[in-house]
Amino acid sequence: MNELQNNVFEKKNIFYILKCLSVVVIVGIVTEILKFILSIDEPTSSKVEESFFKNIFLGSIGIVLIAPILEEIVFRLPLKKNNHYLSSITLCVFLFLSASLFFLRIMCLLYIGAILLYQFDKKLVMPDCLTKNIIIVLSIVTFVSLHFANYQEEQLNSLPVFSKIFLFLPQLVVGLILTAVRLKTFFLNAVIIHSLYNLIILTLALFFN
Template sequence: MLQLVRNIYGGTIKPKNIETAIYSKPGNKIILLLKIFFVKIILSYSLVFFLSFFKNFENNTVQSIEEDFGLQLSFLIVVIIVPIYEEIIFRLPLVYRPINLALSVFGLCYFFLSSFIFGSNFLTLDINLFYKLVFSLVVALSVYFGGKRFSRLGSFWNGNFQVIYYSSILLFGFAHILNFKINFENYYLLPLVISPHLLAGIILNYIRIKLGFLFCCLFHIFNNLFVFILTI
């Protein structure tokens, strides 16, 4: 396990912009995922235990979704839809292809418009759905055809991979700020509060590069399933 932690640390300190599959057989990859999950549980719940002393921060995301959508639909949202959606945004474009970046931009635009422009949950099918979809699609298509036409975008992406890699981790962490009820006077503690999500971002980025996008999604789904079971 210590060697696994060292591998994740090394892959984070010096990330590489290519998929470097370390196992060819799916069974070996699943075993590695389970080992990584065990490490994540230990580290995450150590952080959560420490954060439990800060009473002003509450994360009731699963309960809130269950109240809005019911148990069965909330299971589908929390365990399947959200993990895949987040992986498309934050991990898919780590390996550069125009389609990967376009899908990521589409998801990010839709989330931004829902949460910050129209002030609604991105899971809600509201009256602004058409505008959000059209705008996000236009931006995503622009990115896709721009990437296909201009090879410099790919060169820039690969040449600045470490910045993009770390930005993915930070954006993933800070995107979860909306999960918490935060008093204004405690905003300086935000980096600490989202530290479990930053840790998750580090681990998911490592899996994305080492095992590929599919296994990254599987890990995220299994993680959310574990959380869902604990919180219902």
């Protein structure tokens, strides 16, 4: 709590949030422009879009508030040792049980194992720096894999590799930036940036569609 009270409203921290947010938004916009210029193939729809348009109000709350909080608890909270890792593991188990993609299920299991190893390994198996690097890599890969699940497997398989790279490049950059934010500052910063990013992307998507 002291960490939040001392840092969240500091001017320096606000500028840091805006700087990181600008990077991920610019990458997202540039990626969309390049996809348009290069006529990159994309899936015609996603599960997120379908559920969003069924109820725009609830869908907006889910995208802007609920999803960023839950995803940050799963993917960024365990990157520093803390007493809340069971919350991350519990949500990751639910993700594993609900996942339709086999690759995402495998990544969830590996990531849960990495969380436990990072929390409890007393340098008996491997040094702290190695376990930390493992959990960071698995966190980012699992985060990106989660967004693969937004699309039908048949749609993804029909896309060329080049199109898949452009489709998930923004999520990779977001994962890298939010990971750096969590490691350099504190958890709430990552939640704020993630939420604002989703809000901006949602607003742009609604405006241009």
